[in-house]
Amino acid sequence: MGHLLLNLRNVPEDEYFEVKTLLEEHGIAYYETEPSRWMVSFGAIWLDDPSRLEEAEQLLADYQAERAEQARSDHEEALARGEAETPAQRYRHNPLAFIGALIGIGVILYLALMPFLTL
Structure with missing residues (x-):
């Protein structure tokens, strides 16, 4: 085997x-x-x-x-x-990607926590 x-x-x-x-x-x-x-x-x-x-x-x-x-x-x-490039340098060169990432994180957190906030 x-x-x-x-x-x-x-x-x-x-x-x-x-x-x-x-x-x-x-x-x-x-x-x-x-x-x-x-x-x-x-x-x-x-x-x-x-x-x-x-x-x-x-x-x-x-x-x-x-x-x-x-x-x-x-x-x-x-x-x-x-x-x-480090990730920090990448986001300095493209601030829209950073803002998009923050919005995405916020949406995911909202959707994950929404059931608990409406109790």
């Missing part, structure tokens, strides 16, 4: 291929399930050999930590170059 290693929901394609390559480089047997037609299931990478589960999970954890660190450094470099 296989063991789930990685659910492919919201996994970028490059990460998917890098994880498969990592498993192949270390000789860890795996198989894949495809996403369902109506996206009820998003597919996954499963291990054939349960005795290598800890090794595969450790490899995956190390890979994901390295990938997260790389993403952080890329984002910090983009911020330093002025290419990335």
